[in-house]
Amino acid sequence: MTYKQSQTAGGLVRKGERGTKAIFYTTLEKENDEGETEHIPMLKTFTVFNLDQIDGLATEGVTGEEAPVASFDMLSQAEALFRRRGAKIIEKGQNAFFMSATDEIWLLERHLFNDVANFYATGLHELVHWSGAKDRLNREMKGRFGSESYAFEELCVRVI
Numbered sequence: 001m002t003y004k005q006s007q008t009a010g011g012l013v014r015k016g017e018r019g020t021k022a023i024f025y026t027t028l029e030k031e032n033d034e035g036e037t038e039h040i041p042m043l044k045t046f047t048v049f050n051l052d053q054i055d056g057l058a059t060e061g062v063t064g065e066e067a068p069v070a071s072f073d074m075l076s077q078a079e080a081l082f083r084r085r086g087a088k089i090i091e092k093g094q095n096a097f098f099m100s101a102t103d104e105i106w107l108l109e110r111h112l113f114n115d116v117a118n119f120y121a122t123g124l125h126e127l128v129h130w131s132g133a134k135d136r137l138n139r140e141m142k143g144r145f146g147s148e149s150y151a152f153e154e155l156c157v158r159v160i
Contacts, residue, residue, distance in 0.1 A: 001054065002046055011057035019047035072110045078120045087130045089123065096122045098129035100141060105130055132156065 003013055013019075028040045051057060082089060089105045096107045105126045113119040132139030132153065139156060143149030 001051070002048055006049065006054045006057065009057055011054040013049050013054050017049060017053040019049045019053075022046055022048045072119075073116055075116065075120055078124065082123065082127070085127060085130070087127060096126055098126045100133060103130075103133060128156070129153070 001009070001011075003019075006013055022045065024044045024046070026042050028042050030038050030040055032038050087105050088103065089107060091107050091109045093106055094108065096105075098105050105123070107119070107123055107126065110119050113122070129141070131137050132141050139153065140149060141153050143153075
C-alpha cells in the first residue's frame with residue numbers, strides 16, 4: 001500500500017519504516033492539432049509499504065496464501081545440473097548474484113520470473129560465477145560493476 005492508501009484504510013505507517021520504490025509505466029494517447037494520435041510515455045514512481053509495516057489495519061484473514069500461485073514447470077535437466085554441482089542456491093530476495101564470501105548463489109523466487117527460461121538462464125549464469133571460486137577454477141573475480149576485471153568475469157560467463 002502507499003502511505004495515502006494506508007491512511008484511507010485506517011492504518012498508519014510506523015515511524016522509521018522504509019518503503020519500496022515502485023514504478024508505474026503507461027502510454028497516454030492524445031490527439032494533436034493535426035488530428036493524429038500521439039503516444040506519450042508516462043512514468044510515475046511511488047513508495048509502497050508491506051502490511052507488517054502498517055499499524056491499525058484490520059488484517060484478520062489476510063494471508064499470503066490468498067494470492068494466486070503461478071505455475072512453474074521445472075526443467076528436470078537444469079534442476080539435476082544444479083544438484084550435481086553442489087552449489088548452495090537460495091531463492092530469496094530481489095536480486096540474483098553469487099556471494100563469494102559465503103559461497104552461495106542467490107536467486108529471486110521462481111514465481112517472480114517472467115517465465116521458466118529466464119529463471120534457469122539466471123541460475124545457470126550465477127552457477128558459472130560460482131564455478132570461478134578459489135577452490136574450483138580460481139578465476140580472479142574482483143572489481144566493481146564497470147571495471148575491467150568485472151567485465152572480464154562477465155565475458156567468462158558468456159563464453160562458458
